[in-house]
Amino acid sequence: MLKKYISDRTPKNIYIILKINLVLIFFSKKPQHAIVHDAVEFSKQFDKSKLINAVLRNILRDQENLKLEKNLPDNFQKVLDKIFSSSKIREYLYQTFFTKPIDYQISLNNHKEAIYEKRVLPFKSKLLKNCFVQDIGNYEVIHTTHQFFQSKKILDVCSAPGGKSILLHSLGYEVDCIDKSNSQIIKFKQNLKRLGLNIKIQKKDFLKLTKKQNISSILLDAPCSALGTFRRNPDVASKINQSKLKRNQKIQIQMLDKAINILDENGIIVYIVCSFHPFETINVIDKIAQKHKNIRTLSLDSDKMIKRQNGYFINPLKFKDVGGSDIFFVSVLKKTK
Ligand SMILES: C[S@@+](CC[C@H](N)C(=O)[O-])C[C@H]1O[C@@H](n2cnc3c(N)ncnc32)[C@H](O)[C@@H]1O
Numbered sequence: 001m002l003k004k005y006i007s008d009r010t011p012k013n014i015y016i017i018l019k020i021n022l023v024l025i026f027f028s029k030k031p032q033h034a035i036v037h038d039a040v041e042f043s044k045q046f047d048k049s050k051l052i053n054a055v056l057r058n059i060l061r062d063q064e065n066l067k068l069e070k071n072l073p074d075n076f077q078k079v080l081d082k083i084f085s086s087s088k089i090r091e092y093l094y095q096t097f098f099t100k101p102i103d104y105q106i107s108l109n110n111h112k113e114a115i116y117e118k119r120v121l122p123f124k125s126k127l128l129k130n131c132f133v134q135d136i137g138n139y140e141v142i143h144t145t146h147q148f149f150q151s152k153k154i155l156d157v158c159s160a161p162g163g164k165s166i167l168l169h170s171l172g173y174e175v176d177c178i179d180k181s182n183s184q185i186i187k188f189k190q191n192l193k194r195l196g197l198n199i200k201i202q203k204k205d206f207l208k209l210t211k212k213q214n215i216s217s218i219l220l221d222a223p224c225s226a227l228g229t230f231r232r233n234p235d236v237a238s239k240i241n242q243s244k245l246k247r248n249q250k251i252q253i254q255m256l257d258k259a260i261n262i263l264d265e266n267g268i269i270v271y272i273v274c275s276f277h278p279f280e281t282i283n284v285i286d287k288i289a290q291k292h293k294n295i296r297t298l299s300l301d302s303d304k305m306i307k308r309q310n311g312y313f314i315n316p317l318k319f320k321d322v323g324g325s326d327i328f329f330v331s332v333l334k335k336t337k
Contacts, residue, residue, distance in 0.1 A: 005055045076237045101324030105131035137314040137325035144302040145270045149217035156219045157206040160184030177201040211262040218259045221272045222252045228274040228327035245279040252284045269333040281329040285310040298332040
């Protein structure tokens with residue numbers, strides 16, 4: 001957006017001040033005139049306050065006509081268009097590109113004000129007792145896939161900060177949790193303490209795990225680009241590039257290889273990422289299916305998801321009337337003989 005308003009010779013510090021203030025203009029609740037005023041005052045020390053003032057005011061003048069979707073990175077839009085071939089879904093996504101889905105809270109007990117599945121409530125001013133925060137799409141992927149698990153005992157190998165483990169626990173599963181990140185585990189433990197739950201979480205690197213007992217059900221909520229949260233976090237699109245996506249894919253494949261190796265025969269892996277990029281979704285499952293001839297993908301029964309080859313993407317349009325959702329990909333894998 002800025003490129004239209006400044007020259008290539010604009011000093012880097014001025015460019016950064018402009019970027020910070022555009023974020024404030026488009027994403028904060030601070031009045032726009034106050035943002036411009038503060039930016040101008042701040043930039044006086046660099047002797048460029050007139051430039052800052054002129055650029056920000058020009059952008060404010062043009063803001064009605066600034067079509068944000070035109071500023072999506074090209075590749076990003078191409079990929080989104082490929083996954084969501086329906087023009088209705090694409091229109092909705094582009095219209096809401098910078099509209100954060102509402103925050104939801106999931107009740108551990110049924111609740112009469114729930115807007116979805118008797119469990120999902122809007123998160124208005126305060127977190128209700130016995131509730132935890134989660135995107136509605138996150139709820140949907142677990143809700144649709146949990147009945148495929150082979151037993152009531154699940155190994156959640158990328159579990160922190162615990163959104164899915166807590167949900168599964170509340171559905172009656174015994175969840176064995178591991179994660180390799182200290183800071184994420186701290187958040188997980190805080191959630192457990194607040195909710196008065198007793199779920200075992202251990203700090204371990206899943207890729208180094210040795211099998212000590214039978215494992216028939218694995219949840220792999222793999223690390224990814226988080227591109228599926230692009231409306232909540234618009235910066236994810238500009239942070240990602242091909243080489244980072246390829247690096248993610250390598251780790252995701254290593255994790256699935258590991259999960260398949262430690263899984264019992266007839267066991268189930270639920271693979272989830274909050275991404276819509278083929279590199280992290282359908283291509284990962286494709287490569288795994290080519291490599292492991294004893295793996296097949298299962299069909300899901302959900303009118304809230306769209307099937308693409310070997311997995312399912314959340315259909316964001318299905319959550320339009322309840323405040324929006326992030327986009328998740330899920331594929332359920334069964335290990336045969
Ligand atoms: C998408 S997040 C999981 C979110 C979590 N399942 C939830 O619903 O709240 C991915 C997690 O994988 C963890 N992780 C990444 N590599 C790992 C590894 N090799 N072993 C275990 N955990 C790993 C990260 O620390 C991160 O917490």
